[in-house]
Amino acid sequence: MNSKKPLTLTMKIIIGMGLGITVGAIIQYLFGDNTFVNDNIVNGLFLAGGKIFVNSLKMLVVPLVFVSLVCGTCSLADPSKLGRLGGKSILLYLTTTAIAITLAIGLALLISPGASETVTMTSNATFSAKEAPSFTQVLINIMPSNPINAMAEGNMLQIIVFALLFGISITLAGEAGKRIALFFNDLNEVVMKLVVILMNLAPYGVFFLMAKLFSEISLSTIGNLIQYFLVVLGALAIHALITYPTILKVLTGLSPVIFIRKMRDAALFAFSTASSNATMPVTLETATKKMGVDNSIASFTVPLGATINMDGTAIMQGVATVFIAQVYGIDLTVPDFLLVILTATLASIGTAGVPGVGLIMLAMVLQQVNLPVEGIALIIGVDRLLDMTRTAVNVTGDSMVTIIVAKSEKEMELDVYNDPWAGSKKEE
Numbered sequence: 001m002n003s004k005k006p007l008t009l010t011m012k013i014i015i016g017m018g019l020g021i022t023v024g025a026i027i028q029y030l031f032g033d034n035t036f037v038n039d040n041i042v043n044g045l046f047l048a049g050g051k052i053f054v055n056s057l058k059m060l061v062v063p064l065v066f067v068s069l070v071c072g073t074c075s076l077a078d079p080s081k082l083g084r085l086g087g088k089s090i091l092l093y094l095t096t097t098a099i100a101i102t103l104a105i106g107l108a109l110l111i112s113p114g115a116s117e118t119v120t121m122t123s124n125a126t127f128s129a130k131e132a133p134s135f136t137q138v139l140i141n142i143m144p145s146n147p148i149n150a151m152a153e154g155n156m157l158q159i160i161v162f163a164l165l166f167g168i169s170i171t172l173a174g175e176a177g178k179r180i181a182l183f184f185n186d187l188n189e190v191v192m193k194l195v196v197i198l199m200n201l202a203p204y205g206v207f208f209l210m211a212k213l214f215s216e217i218s219l220s221t222i223g224n225l226i227q228y229f230l231v232v233l234g235a236l237a238i239h240a241l242i243t244y245p246t247i248l249k250v251l252t253g254l255s256p257v258i259f260i261r262k263m264r265d266a267a268l269f270a271f272s273t274a275s276s277n278a279t280m281p282v283t284l285e286t287a288t289k290k291m292g293v294d295n296s297i298a299s300f301t302v303p304l305g306a307t308i309n310m311d312g313t314a315i316m317q318g319v320a321t322v323f324i325a326q327v328y329g330i331d332l333t334v335p336d337f338l339l340v341i342l343t344a345t346l347a348s349i350g351t352a353g354v355p356g357v358g359l360i361m362l363a364m365v366l367q368q369v370n371l372p373v374e375g376i377a378l379i380i381g382v383d384r385l386l387d388m389t390r391t392a393v394n395v396t397g398d399s400m401v402t403i404i405v406a407k408s409e410k411e412m413e414l415d416v417y418n419d420p421w422a423g424s425k426k427e428e
Contacts, residue, residue, distance in 0.1 A: 009199065013268045016203035020210025027215040046212035053205025056198050057269075057278040062151045064191050064281050065303045066163050071188045072299035073167025074181045082164060082300070085405060089301045092401045093309045098345045099243055100311040104235045104318025105337055113227035113319070114326030156277065156307040164300075188295075195281040199265075206272040217384065225382050228323050232386050235315045240393045244400045252407045254417060259403070261420070262290045263396050270392040274384070276306040283395050291399065292416030293406040301405050305398030310344075312390020313358045316383075317344050317365050324366065324375035336369045343368045358387070 007015075024046075031037040073082065142157050144150040150158035170177040170184075245256030266286045270279040280302060287298040321340050325332050332340075347361045363373050406412040416422045 009202065010264045010268065012203040013206050013265070013272075016205075016207040017210050017268070017272065020207040021214050023207075024211040024214025024216075027211070028217075042212055042215045046208045046215070049208030050205060050212055053201060053208065054273050054275070054278055056201065056205075057273060057281060058154075058275075060191065060195060060198065060281045061277050062154060062159060064195070064284065065156065065159055065299075066151065067184055067188050067191055068284060068295060068299035069160060069163035069303060070167045070170065071181070071184050072294075072296035073164050074170040074177065074184070075296045081409075082168075085297065085300055085409070086304075088405050088408065089304055089401060090308070092404060093305060093397070094345055096243070096247070096397055096401070097309070097311050097314045098341055100235075100239050101314040101318040101341050101344045103239060103243070104232070104315040105322060105340065107235050107238075108231055108319045108322035111227065111231050112322075112326060113231045114323040154277070156303060160300075160303055160307070192285065195285055199282065199285070202269065202272075206268070209272050213384065225379065228319065228379060229382050229386065231323075232316055232319045233389060235319060236312060236386075236389050236393050239311060239315060240396050244396055248400050248403065251404050254403065254407070254414075258418065258420070259291075259400070262286060262422075263399060266395050266399065267392040270395040271388045274388045274391050276309075276391055276394050276398070279391070279395050280306050283398055287399050287402045290416070290422050291403055292413035292422065293402055294411035294413075297406040297409060297411045298402050301402040302398050305401055306395075309394055309397050309401070310347075310358075310361065311397045312393040313361060314344050315393070316358065316386060316390055317362050320362055320376070320379055321365055321369070321371065324371050324378065325369075327378060328372060328375060330371060332369060339368050340365050358383075 027037060027042065141155075142161055144155070144158035144162050147158070147162040150162065170180050173180070241260070245260065248254060248259055249256050263286065266279060266282045269282045270276065273279055276283075283306070284298055284302050287293045287302055288295055318340065322332070343365050344361060347364050359376060362376055366373050366375065403412065403417075
């Protein structure tokens with residue numbers, strides 16, 4: 001009789017990631033100059049496999065967010081509750097972002113990653129930053145003039161606003177609204193089942209993504225920026241494994257160990273895709289099925305967090321600001337650092353949904369304290385790996401805030417949260 005336990009999805013993803021890294025590294029060192037391998041395997045098989053996986057996740061984002069948020073909104077007995085949910089969520093997201101960038105600046109000042117020979121790297125550094133939208137334009141852009149166009153473009157803030165208004169209208173529409181609500185609830189079940197189906201493809205998609213990345217990434221670049229790389233990585237780890245669990249424990253009393261354990265799948269998805277939006281289906285699944293959060297809460301806080309929660313990016317900005325200042329030999333004062341914290345925190349909402357948001361936010365921060373924007377070129381070489389890690393931090397923060405808000409609203413099943421097998425098949 002075969003008594004072997006089947007591998008969990010988490011283990012399959014880790015194996016796929018490990019194999020991808022190994023295969024990618026082997027290809028780079030043995031076949032780095034081979035045109036056939038690069039054209040047909042790296043930029044053929046690996047590129048296609050990774051893109052198909054990421055696109056399959058992105059395919060779900062708009063229908064999942066819209067349908068789930070409509071269901072959550074129309075299930076609220078009191079529509080005015082949305083204002084309270086929004087206030088709590090935005091306050092928590094801004095608070096954790098401020099903590100993140102403060103932590104990053106403190107760690108960077110302590111270690112001084114840019115105070116070495118890296119000053120010689122500035123000679124050929126060039127970077128052209130995209131212009132960030134004004135705050136007035138951000139406010140205008142929140143309201144969709146064409147909701148179908150917003151869905152086609154994946155504009156999350158506009159989709160959230162339209163879904164909230166649509167859900168409130170269903171609640172106020174009486175019997176007609178009840179019939180529409182039943183349809184959306186059934187549709188939500190179908191979409192969530194599709195999420196489960198696509199999650200089973202994750203180990204293969206992760207393999208392709210990792211294999212392509214490590215067949216192309218230059219480890220010598222990481223070597224040149226090793227101190228900067230490790231400081232950012234260390235700050236991200238501290239924020240994810242100490243700051244989040246501490247806030248969760250203080251505000252809810254729930255076990256941080258259970259939280260970290262149940263975040264594994266979502267964090268691995270986020271790391272491999274480097275996209276909070278692409279990971280959103282998994283984050284929602286984790287919050288509702290594994291953490292016990294009611295869909296009326298998760299369907300609001302998770303999409304909002306994926307749009308405005310930039311803790312990982314804020315950490316990169318904090319370290320990068322200190323690093324660039326040290327490389328160029330520019331001394332920043334205490335008011336400068338306070339301005340960096342304020343700018344990065346507010347910019348996390350102001351630049352939400354803008355392509356290249358991390359670099360736009362960093363350019364804004366550097367301009368506020370009169371640092372050369374072209375210094376961004378120094379860190380781009382290692383930003384891909386760090387981007388993957390900070391996305392994992394961001395989705396962890398989304399889930400943490402979701403749990404806190406749900407617990408405060410008494411919209412959470414604690415038995416599900418404390419059940420180690422909730423949301424997954426128990427091993428036989």
